[in-house]
Every structure is written in structure tokens, then in C-alpha cells.
Amino acid sequence: MLLSLLLVVSGVNATAVMAQGAVTTVKGTVRDAVSNEALIGVSVFVPGTSIGTSTDFEGNYLIRTNQSINKVQFSYLGYETVTLGVSPGQEQTLDVKLKTGAKQLSEVVVVGKKRKVKYSNKNNPAVDLIREIVDHKEQNRPEHYDYVQYEEYEKTQMSLVNTPEKLKRNIFLRKYDFITSNLDTTVLEGKALLPFFVQEQLAEHYYRKAPETRKTIVKAEKKVDFGEFIDNKGFTSYMQHMYQDIDIYDNNITILTNQFLSPIADMAPTFYKFYLTDTVTTESGRKRQSFGSSRATLPPLCLRASCL
Numbered sequence: 001m002l003l004s005l006l007l008v009v010s011g012v013n014a015t016a017v018m019a020q021g022a023v024t025t026v027k028g029t030v031r032d033a034v035s036n037e038a039l040i041g042v043s044v045f046v047p048g049t050s051i052g053t054s055t056d057f058e059g060n061y062l063i064r065t066n067q068s069i070n071k072v073q074f075s076y077l078g079y080e081t082v083t084l085g086v087s088p089g090q091e092q093t094l095d096v097k098l099k100t101g102a103k104q105l106s107e108v109v110v111v112g113k114k115r116k117v118k119y120s121n122k123n124n125p126a127v128d129l130i131r132e133i134v135d136h137k138e139q140n141r142p143e144h145y146d147y148v149q150y151e152e153y154e155k156t157q158m159s160l161v162n163t164p165e166k167l168k169r170n171i172f173l174r175k176y177d178f179i180t181s182n183l184d185t186t187v188l189e190g191k192a193l194l195p196f197f198v199q200e201q202l203a204e205h206y207y208r209k210a211p212e213t214r215k216t217i218v219k220a221e222k223k224v225d226f227g228e229f230i231d232n233k234g235f236t237s238y239m240q241h242m243y244q245d246i247d248i249y250d251n252n253i254t255i256l257t258n259q260f261l262s263p264i265a266d267m268a269p270t271f272y273k274f275y276l277t278d279t280v281t282t283e284s285g286r287k288r289q290s291f292g293s294s295r296a297t298l299p300p301l302c303l304r305a306s307c308l
Contacts, residue, residue: 022089026072027062030055033097041153041202042076042098047083056220057200074098119273126274133264141249148207155200156239159193199223199239 030042038059045052046069055061063072072094074082079098086092121127133140142148202220207213223236246253251265261271 023064023066024069024086024088025062025064025091026086026094027060027092028094028096029059030061030074030076030096030098031059033099036097039076039079039098041151042074044072044074047071047073054219057202057222121269124274126276127269129276130264130269130274134266134268137249137264142207143209145207146209148205150205152203152205153201154203156198156243158197158239161191161193197224197239199236 030039030044031037032039038055038057040055040057040059042055042059042061043052044054044061044063046063046065046067049067049069051063051065051067051069053061053063068088069086070088071083071085074084074096076098078101080101082096082098084094084096086094138144200220200222201218204217204219206215206217243256244254246255248262248264251262251267253260253262261268263272265271
């Protein structure tokens with residue numbers, strides 16, 4: 001009887017170990033529901049746990065765990081969050097198409113006629129706003145915080161620019177119809193782009209204030225390979241030298257080989273003209289304002305969020 005009891009207990013333990021060790025695998029592709037384009041960096045995770053990943057450059061993801069899970073969630077900025085059920089202990093493929101998270105705003109009525117007003121820094125809400133940003137930029141620098149972590153997606157593309165007809169009549173490209181049949185005409189109106197260098201990189205950045213430490217983890221990287229005809233390392237180094245990171249908090253910033261005054265530099269209000277372009281009041285009563293700047297001898301600068 002004692003032997004039978006031991007056998008029963010051993011059988012129960014073996015069953016529990018097998019159930020706990022069952023591996024659940026979920027994989028698939030995440031795309032835009034309208035354009036069917038692959039979405040990069042979509043958060044795919046198991047709610048309530050630390051299990052998760054993000055989609056790669058082709059929108060693919062893979063989650064493998066021996067924990068008991070029954071659902072996964074897909075979250076992406078500007079899109080509706082989707083939660084799908086999964087079968088524990090099995091390998092399954094879930095291809096997801098996310099819909100944009102459109103939100104209906106209250107009715108807005110605009111009355112009046114546009115009139116030309118002489119620009120002035122005095123009583124200009126855009127200038128008042130930019131002065132507040134300048135006064136607090138030292139507090140908003142990443143180096144001001146004890147710890148900073150952010151994800152960066154960077155894409156560098158170099159292309160030949162011409163009108164579509166001129167590129168198709170080019171004597172060197174005339175024999176290669178497959179090149180001229182895939183011209184990109186969506187970026188610049190009336191121009192055709194023929195890309196010859198493309199590089200993409202998805203990286204995670206970490207910063208610690210004390211002791212000061214910086215760390216970058218490249219999560220994914222993809223670039224064109226010229227083979228043995230061109231020095232790939234030398235070309236990549238040249239591109240990194242030309243397109244260096246821009247610190248908008250510095251008074252002077254360098255774009256390519258040209259130096260510009262930062263739009264949030266100490267002297268920016270006396271050098272640039274600032275305009276309020278949009279004001280949105282949220283349901284909580286908070287206001288979000290978008291503004292831009294211009295200078296006759298310089299290209300327009302975008303000051304929404306942290307873009308330049």
C-alpha cells in the first residue's frame with residue numbers, strides 16, 4: 001500500500017512538472033489595417049507580466065515562454081490597442097492589423113478674416129512660450145535627470161533627385177527598366193527619388209547621472225551592402241560624420257556642414273520669428289500649443305515636440 005501511494009504522489013509531481021514546463025510560442029506580423037505596411041516597434045506583451053517584445057523592421061515578433069499565459073496585447077502610438085487570446089502550451093501564429101486610433105473632437109467654429117499683422121515680440125504668446133522653454137531648458141535636459149532611458153529609430157537615405165521623365169531618359173539607366181520602374185515620387189512633389197543608400201537602426205539608450213554612464217544597445221540594424229566595389233565601413237563612417245546627433249539644447253547646432261542658432265537658444269527670440277500655429281484643449285482642460293519659427297535667410301524650423 002505504501003508503494004502504491006508513492007507511485008501516485010510521483011505521478012502527480014511528474015504531471016505538475018510537465019504542465020509547468022509546457023512552452024507557449026506566439027509569433028506573427030503586425031501591419032497597418034489600411035495601408036498594409038509593416039509597423040516597426042509595436043509593443044507586444046502579456047498583460048500583468050514582464051513578458052514582451054517589439055516588432056522588427058518587417059513587423060515580425062516572437063514571444064516564447066514556459067509561463068501559463070492566455071492572452072497577448074498589441075500597443076502602438078496612434079493606433080487602437082488590441083488584445084487577443086492564446087492557447088497555453090502551443091505554438092501559434094497571430095497576424096494582426098492595427099487600426100488608427102481616431103478620436104472625434106468637438107465642433108470648432110472659426111469666424112473672421114485673415115489679415116496681415118506686423119510681427120512683434122511684444123505681447124506675442126508664441127514668444128512668451130518660447131521664453132519659458134529657454135528659461136527651463138537646463139531642467140529639461142536629459143542630463144538633469146538621475147536616470148534616462150529611451151528608444152531611438154533612425155533612418156538615413158540618400159537618393160538621386162530628378163523629375164521622373166529625366167531619370168527614365170537617362171542613358172545609363174535606360175537599359176535597367178527595373179530601376180526606373182520603382183522610383184519614389186511620394187516624398188517630393190514633382191520629383192522622383194532613386195535611393196542608392198539606405199540605413200536603418202533601432203537602438204535603446206541608457207543614461208545614469210552619478211556616476212555618469214552612457215550605454216547604447218543596438219536592437220536591430222539594416223543597411224545596403226555595396227559588396228566589394230565600395231568601402232562599406234568608410235562610407236558608413238562618412239555618413240555618421242555628416243549626420244551627427246543634434247542636441248537642440250545647445251545654443252549652436254550643426255546640420256551637415258552648416259551651423260545654425262538653436263531655436264531654443266538664449267538669443268533665439270531676437271533671431272527667429274515665432275508664431276502660434278495651433279492650440280488644442282484636452283478633455284481635462286489642459287492646452288497643447290504648436291508653434292513654428294522662421295528666418296528669411298534660413299529654412300523653416302519645426303518646433304513641435306523635439307523635432308528640428
